[in-house]
Amino acid sequence: MAGKSNGKGGAKSVSKGNGTKKPKKLKQIAIYGKGGIGKSTTTSNLSAALSDLGYKVMQFGCDPKADSTNTLRDGTYIPTILDLLREKGRVEAQEAIFEGYNGIYCVEAGGPSPGVGCAGRGIITAVQLLKQQNIYEELDLDYVIYDVLGDVVCGGFAVPIREGIAQHVFTVSSSDFMAIYAANNLFKGIQKYSNSGGALLGGVIANSVSSGYQKAIIDDFVAQTQTQVLQYVPRSITVTQSELGGKTTIEAAPNSEQAKVYRELAKRVEAHDVSVTPKPLDPKELRDWATKWSDQILAIEQGEVRSPGALI
Numbered sequence: 001m002a003g004k005s006n007g008k009g010g011a012k013s014v015s016k017g018n019g020t021k022k023p024k025k026l027k028q029i030a031i032y033g034k035g036g037i038g039k040s041t042t043t044s045n046l047s048a049a050l051s052d053l054g055y056k057v058m059q060f061g062c063d064p065k066a067d068s069t070n071t072l073r074d075g076t077y078i079p080t081i082l083d084l085l086r087e088k089g090r091v092e093a094q095e096a097i098f099e100g101y102n103g104i105y106c107v108e109a110g111g112p113s114p115g116v117g118c119a120g121r122g123i124i125t126a127v128q129l130l131k132q133q134n135i136y137e138e139l140d141l142d143y144v145i146y147d148v149l150g151d152v153v154c155g156g157f158a159v160p161i162r163e164g165i166a167q168h169v170f171t172v173s174s175s176d177f178m179a180i181y182a183a184n185n186l187f188k189g190i191q192k193y194s195n196s197g198g199a200l201l202g203g204v205i206a207n208s209v210s211s212g213y214q215k216a217i218i219d220d221f222v223a224q225t226q227t228q229v230l231q232y233v234p235r236s237i238t239v240t241q242s243e244l245g246g247k248t249t250i251e252a253a254p255n256s257e258q259a260k261v262y263r264e265l266a267k268r269v270e271a272h273d274v275s276v277t278p279k280p281l282d283p284k285e286l287r288d289w290a291t292k293w294s295d296q297i298l299a300i301e302q303g304e305v306r307s308p309g310a311l312i
């Protein structure tokens with residue numbers, strides 16, 4: 001195994017409070033969402049919180065930027081599978097797996113040289129490499145969490161959904177329209193592959209959602225698309241401070257309110273079982289929905305309506 005654990009070296013088997021061991025079943029999860037919305041931050045804190053619960057976790061960065069796992073490794077970057085392949089021609093999966101906080105296995109798929117080739121191919125190649133070498137079984141993993149991309153813009157980025165690699169998809173979204181637009185596009189991708197054994201939607205992780213109206217917008221969107229919010233995650237300076245220190249909030253500020261939120265998220269992911277086929281809005285429905293919220297916010301701002309539950 002490349003790299004060293006920099007964490008606490010926690011429990012390796014899943015023991016519950018009463019000492020009984022849960023039967024092991026690998027859960028594979030893909031996290032999608034608009035660029036810059038907080039996927040890697042949320043994923044890394046989720047991985048850290050799941051590992052603190054005693055699970056064996058692999059975080060698999062699928063972004064050509066290869067920055068998914070850096071807060072699990074003190075702000076350092078690891079060589080990607082595609083880098084190693086370019087350098088050596090053949091790669092043993094173990095050379096591309098690095099241990100991070102609490103023994104979390106960190107992998108970055110990487111991408112082609114900038115300006116050349118297809119970025120989605122990196123994911124296909126990297127996933128195939130680990131699968132062919134039976135790494136998930138060998139490492140006896142409980143969770144593989146794929147930190148994917150903004151949009152299902154090409155077939156490569158749809159791989160974790162399309163090939164049945166992930167069983168559950170979670171999307172990170174704020175209440176901003178473009179984040180919701182990206183989530184709605186993702187729902188279209190999930191719906192498209194749902195009949196051929198693709199992954200289904202576990203829910204929305206509502207990131208940077210702090211005020212009443214932000215919550216109301218997200219709640220309405222999930223109601224319209226027949227999905228659910230798994231967890232609300234507020235915007236927090238603790239996240240900023242931890243990231244600047246090269247760490248997850250779980251590691252840097254375990255007693256903070258924000259760490260509690262990420263631990264709650266991990267418990268909800270742990271308890272989550274059944275995912276669904278979302279019902280995306282068509283372009284006209286989405287436009288009408290957005291206009292309705294635009295009018296509503298304007299009316300509240302102008303004091304024409306009292307905001308129910310102090311929306312703003």
Ligand SMILES: Nc1ncnc2c1ncn2[C@@H]1O[C@H](COP(=O)(O)OP(=O)(O)OP(=O)(O)O)[C@@H](O)[C@H]1O
Nearest residue numbers: 034035036037038039040041208234235236239243
């Ligand atoms: N809840 C939060 N509170 C404060 N800052 C946050 C929160 N979530 C994310 N951020 C910050 O937002 C920035 C972008 O987050 P992140 O890199 O996780 O997004 P991403 O979706 O992975 O981006 P990309 O699409 O580029 O991979 C980071 O600097 C991160 O610290």
Ligand SMILES: [Mg+2]
Nearest residue numbers: 039040063068
């Ligand atoms: Mg990212």
